[in-house]
Amino acid sequence: MLLISCPNCGSRDETEFHYGGQAHVAYPENPNELNDREWAEFLFYRDNTKGAFAERWLHSTGCRQWFNMLRDTVTYDIQAVYPMGTPRPAAAPAAPESGTASLAADSTTTGTAAPSISGTSTSAPSISATGTTASTTAPEGATK
Amino acid sequence: MSTQQLPEHPDFLWRNPEPKSSYDAVIVGGGGHGLATAYFLAKNHGMTNIAVLEKGWLAGGNMARNTTIIRSNYLWDESAAIYEHALKLWEILPEELEYDFLFSQRGVMNLAHTLGDVRESMRRVGANQLNGVDAEWLDPKQVKELCPILNISDNIRYPVMGATYQPRAGIAKHDHVAWAFARKCDELGVDIIQNCEVTGFVKDGNRVVGVKTNKGTINTEKVGLAAAGHSSVLAEMAGFRLPIQSHPLQALVSELHEPVHPTVVMSNHVHVYVSQAHKGELVMGAGVDSYNGYGQRGSFHVIEHQMAAAVELFPIFARAHVLRTWGGIVDTTLDASPIVGNTPVENMFVNCGWGTGGFKATPAAGMTFAHNIATGTPHQLNKPFALERFETGALIDEHGAAAVAH
Ligand SMILES: Cc1cc2nc3c(=O)[nH]c(=O)nc-3n(C[C@H](O)[C@H](O)[C@H](O)COP(=O)(O)OP(=O)(O)OC[C@H]3O[C@@H](n4cnc5c(N)ncnc54)[C@H](O)[C@@H]3O)c2cc1C
Ligand SMILES: [Zn+2]
Numbered sequence: 001m002l003l004i005s006c007p008n009c010g011s012r013d014e015t016e017f018h019y020g021g022q023a024h025v026a027y028p029e030n031p032n033e034l035n036d037r038e039w040a041e042f043l044f045y046r047d048n049t050k051g052a053f054a055e056r057w058l059h060s061t062g063c064r065q066w067f068n069m070l071r072d073t074v075t076y077d078i079q080a081v082y083p084m085g086t087p088r089p090a091a092a093p094a095a096p097e098s099g100t101a102s103l104a105a106d107s108t109t110t111g112t113a114a115p116s117i118s119g120t121s122t123s124a125p126s127i128s129a130t131g132t133t134a135s136t137t138a139p140e141g142a143t144k
Numbered sequence: 145m146s147t148q149q150l151p152e153h154p155d156f157l158w159r160n161p162e163p164k165s166s167y168d169a170v171i172v173g174g175g176g177h178g179l180a181t182a183y184f185l186a187k188n189h190g191m192t193n194i195a196v197l198e199k200g201w202l203a204g205g206n207m208a209r210n211t212t213i214i215r216s217n218y219l220w221d222e223s224a225a226i227y228e229h230a231l232k233l234w235e236i237l238p239e240e241l242e243y244d245f246l247f248s249q250r251g252v253m254n255l256a257h258t259l260g261d262v263r264e265s266m267r268r269v270g271a272n273q274l275n276g277v278d279a280e281w282l283d284p285k286q287v288k289e290l291c292p293i294l295n296i297s298d299n300i301r302y303p304v305m306g307a308t309y310q311p312r313a314g315i316a317k318h319d320h321v322a323w324a325f326a327r328k329c330d331e332l333g334v335d336i337i338q339n340c341e342v343t344g345f346v347k348d349g350n351r352v353v354g355v356k357t358n359k360g361t362i363n364t365e366k367v368g369l370a371a372a373g374h375s376s377v378l379a380e381m382a383g384f385r386l387p388i389q390s391h392p393l394q395a396l397v398s399e400l401h402e403p404v405h406p407t408v409v410m411s412n413h414v415h416v417y418v419s420q421a422h423k424g425e426l427v428m429g430a431g432v433d434s435y436n437g438y439g440q441r442g443s444f445h446v447i448e449h450q451m452a453a454a455v456e457l458f459p460i461f462a463r464a465h466v467l468r469t470w471g472g473i474v475d476t477t478l479d480a481s482p483i484v485g486n487t488p489v490e491n492m493f494v495n496c497g498w499g500t501g502g503f504k505a506t507p508a509a510g511m512t513f514a515h516n517i518a519t520g521t522p523h524q525l526n527k528p529f530a531l532e533r534f535e536t537g538a539l540i541d542e543h544g545a546a547a548v549a550h
Contacts, residue, residue, distance in 0.1 A: 001443045002435070015445050019434035021389070040535040044387040044478050048376035050438045074438045
């Protein structure tokens with residue numbers, strides 16, 4: 001379970017949120033001028049980054065506001081939470097790919113994930129301190 | 145049904161060669177699809193100077209993590225054709241590969257819990273029958289007869305209103321399937337190279353001529369990508385994009401139990417599916433975690449949710465315990481159908497996007513992909529699944545048949 005810091009409500013369980021996929025994908029300015037390839041890109045193609053990824057989340061059972069988040073798609077470490085419409089903050093230095101064992105499954109997604117957002121501050125992007133990733137070094141395991 | 149004895153743990157079934165400096169074709173990814181592709185390249189097309197490169201150990205990705213459901217009751221003609229071809233191959237493969245991987249045609253039931261489900265299910269049964277796929281509609285009483293431990297009473301949140309049933313569907317031992325293909329590949333002269341990660345490609349203009357790996361550069365005339373959850377990462381290295389999102393998909397098993405569950409039961413609506421493995425574990429899965437992820441693990445609430453649904457549908461499971469959970473990385477597309485075909489890079493081919501349900505397709509994916517790689521043009525069966533469909537709009541929307549996964 002991710003622990004996500006809503007810019008308006010503070011830290012809440014992932015179950016209160018909805019995922020909105022890649023952030024910063026603008027609606028085409030002149031849709032009528034796009035060819036099929038470009039239209040396909042807009043409709044169906046999204047980045048599928050392995051590493052720091054800017055994505056949208058909706059606090060659906062809280063304040064019902066959208067916001068952006070920078071999250072590492074390997075460690076699931078949340079590196080920044082920032083308002084929609086503001087530019088993507090610089091990524092924290094890439095964390096080493098940690099062991100992908102599910103032995104330690106949720107340990108990296110609960111305790112260390114939340115960026116520090118103080119009180120009700122909604123404007124400034126907050127970037128968590130670097131190097132907070134709990135890197136589990138256990139070997140890949142738990143296959144069935 | 146009785147608990148079956150598993151075969152003895154086998155001795156070494158394939159060599160562990162060092163890569164040669166060049167091959168006629170290189171397959172990236174040593175999961176089920178990569179191995180099946182290599183097997184059919186060698187067997188059907190006489191291409192034996194080929195290699196399968198696997199960054200970890202053989203079949204340690206989704207091939208080792210799936211819940212092994214095999215069925216072909218998809219809605220659209222294109223899907224029914226390729227999945228049904230796969231099912232027919234499953235029926236003959238144990239003999240052909242000389243390896244009993246316990247393919248058990250115990251049937252698969254897809255439950256309907258709402259009027260919408262019922263209509264959609266009946267429509268699918270009709271479509272299946274027209275396509276020669278064995279499918280029938282069961283009312284709740286027939287559901288209960290086939291699977292007595294299912295709760296068909298009215299006093300649950302989503303009562304069972306019926307089910308589709310495919311008797312020829314079932315399960316198989318996934319790791320043994322991989323080993324069966326690997327052994328045959330090896331016998332045919334294919335090099336299976338483990339701990340060999342592809343880190344880049346060598347191109348001459350827009351034509352791929354080699355792969356860069358942690359074991360050095362390997363020249364090759366053709367490259368087939370079969371990297372499941374990592375397909376986008378490889379495509380990016382090669383300089384093109386795929387309409388794929390990688391998500392964690394989890395599953396779990398209980399401790400061993402006496403045989404209580406004679407078939408496979410899936411429910412899209414309440415998000416759970418269950419079978420009982422040959423040894424006796426209850427094997428359960430759910431839908432994907434919502435976020436993109438390459439971590440081979442997901443969030444625990446997804447498991448809680450699926451267990452709640454399982455216990456309501458199967459009250460006797462309340463006394464079972466979760467023994468182990470795990471996750472894989474599945475490569476999902478927006479129409480819940482795979483991508484198999486040519487890429488914008490010359491001599492590079494891609495097989496991906498099977499998402500939550502590609503195990504069942506392993507033999508047909510391998511057969512068609514091998515054809516595509518060997519001849520440069522798609523097989524009849526994989527032609528509709530080309531990358532171009534996202535531009536032409538000829539999508540193959542299988543969300544109804546693929547929804548919870550599998
Ligand atoms: C929990 C779970 C349950 C599932 N249940 C079912 C089910 O019941 N029925 C069903 O039909 N399907 C199911 N699936 C889906 C199915 O497992 C996949 O669609 C299928 O296994 C994908 O093909 P594969 O076996 O080749 O993938 P994989 O086994 O994942 O093979 C891809 C391989 O590529 C390798 N690779 C990646 N990058 C590189 C690189 N750079 N260099 C070299 N190698 C690389 C990986 O290490 C991996 O071994 C399930 C999946 C999961 C995760
Ligand atoms: Zn909020």
